[in-house]
Amino acid sequence: MSLHDTPFDQEAVPRAWPHRHLLDLERLTPEEIRLLLDTASRFKEATDGCRKKIAVLSGSTIVNLFFENSTRTRTSFALAARRLGADVIDFSASGSSLSKGESFIDTAKNLEAMGINAVVVRHGTPGTPHLLAQRLGVGVINAGDGPHEHPTQGLLDIFSIRERLGDLAGVTVGLVGDIAHSRTARSNLWGLIKLGAKVILCGPPTLVSQRWRELGVEVSHDLDAIVPRCDVLNLLRIQFERQNTRPFPSVREYAHLYAMNRDRLKRAKKELLILAPGPINRGVEVTADVADCPQSLILDQVTNGLAVRMGVLWLICGPRESDHCTKSETGHRAGRLV
């Protein structure tokens, strides 16, 4: 397939996507979330299942600005950017002037001054991508800000469900595990609610606050009770590294109460889909046999992550019709001309 045959060539980012950044799903409309998913879908198709290149962002430079460790998200963003023909720079906190005391904003401003188009940022503190977005003139994509949000992960989970089930309206999704410390849970929650799914948050009260009910979602502390009602279970990792104190007495007790295992699977709907954002702790939130069972979408999620990230990168860095670009946007947008 040559460059000029690609469906996105000569195409401007739709007006229905007015944002310069992707910071969270909470503040997006259902239509914007559908647009993100549809765009990802088209990229998946156009790249033959995320395997081929479609150079719609050639000449663009994307910086992976990771202040926290990551392998899969960083790789996925880098690969997605390269599939779109963009250059990718990896920047990690340990190898930077941050260790010399430079503030994260100064670091990012330095990168900006080098003429980049977008920053993919991961940081341990909620809101850091939002602060960067306020201070930088380039697109900011949140690749996880502490326990706050991880919008592309939420989108790829929803994308994977949608691929199997179609419309999400009326679908019951259980998010199980460390909701308190999970950015994936929050992004899923917002995306699912906005698309009309029924969300059940499940885990011990020390990790699943009653207050979530104020958002209209169901809170349960009994996995056995909710398993038969779920169409999808998303099994979230216990984030030991973010916990000040131990929220349960032992991993053994946690696994006994909340691990998705063969027995529990037997009591679920036959067509139950299983997701896990990874990295998965086999034997803690999910047993090996369940992780590898036919209903598991764990590997679909990885492929779909590429599709979603291609879609997001294009919507943030892709060419815009000049009339819906504000002055401040055009001033900093070094994207290629159509």
Next chain:
Amino acid sequence: MPTLLIRGGRIVDPSQGIDRTDDLLVRDGLVVAIGQTAIGKVDETIHAAGLIVTPGLIDMHVHLREPGREEDETIETGTQAALAGGFTSVACIPNTEPPIDTQAAVEFIHQKAMRADTCNVFVVGCVSRNREGKELAEIGQLVEAGAVAFSDDGAPVYDAELMRRAFEYCRMFDKPIFAHEEVLELSRGGVMHEGLVSLVLGLTGMPAAAEEVMIGRDIALAEVTDGRLHVMHVSTAGGVALIRAAKVRGARVTAEACPHHFTLTDEGLRGFDSNYKMSPPLRTAVDVEAIIAGLVDGTIDCIATDHAPHAPEKKMLEFDRAPFGILGLETAVGLAVTRLVATGRIGWPRLVEAMSCLPAQILGVNRGTLRPGAVADITLIDPNLSWQVDVKSFRSKSINSPFDSWMLKGRAVATIVAGRVKYRLV
């Protein structure tokens, strides 16, 4: 003998039960009389028609940062900010570097304040040596040097037995302990109020209980020792209820609330702006209403700002690394008038009581009154002046205020210290 005549203002002085339009005559730095001022030569006249004339406002909770953190504020800039906010006196909190736990340190503050020649600076000394919470500071020596109260603010006095001893020991000087109420285990890692907003933002919360449990402890200790407890920056409905109940029982408990705690809620944190980060944190609308109700019924005696400057580069850090603190001095009157008086929740006499008379009483300083013979510390407030907050125009060295660009009603237009006009709004 310089003479100052303030003509035709509405004089509000709850210490004498005065609220009427009249003239106020000042001579040689002292109040001479209210009314009957036609006699003698006058050097300067201020026409105060339409203005409120009050005993000079007193902010009993100010962090002047000097010594040690002069990049945030100095005694000079902090007291300038106080004057611009209408305050003729501040009480400075001793969590400086080093902390104010010796006579020499108190002396240093007094010297610097004298040199600044701005407003009165009353010194709060440390409860514990080096603010470590291990052994009592030399409280008697500090009293001799002029300390008016004791506090380890910034942190609670954690050891309950030490706190008990401090209450007992301070009784012989009749000095209050200003308590920062926080159970540290419950607020560990917290950067904002624990509630739905913290849950959604993924920021670690500081539950209301962290404050309330400690208020409960300190009330119990004050009652068992007959000590004087002053609860700083009350922020929760539960805290207000505990203080109300203690006062009913006759405990020697007083309390203050900050303008931000009766104005803002944790919803403000949604933009991740660290100017909304302070301790205790912004709570919920229910708490805001309880604080206002507490100010209305007198459960909360005073309004104090907890003026806590931080240099911009510190506040620009990631949200969890940015320090706690909010400026207060230059927005306090505007917020109090806008939120409490203009809304009809309290009248001017109660506001003046909360910002002048009661702080003077609690600090045990001879201020907060316009009685003949009193030191002529006077604030003139235009109650109807609408103005826009502009942090760039602040006299404070720092700009960490979430109220930038807010429209407020009511502003100090002249601040007079010992008969001298130290600030006039131009």
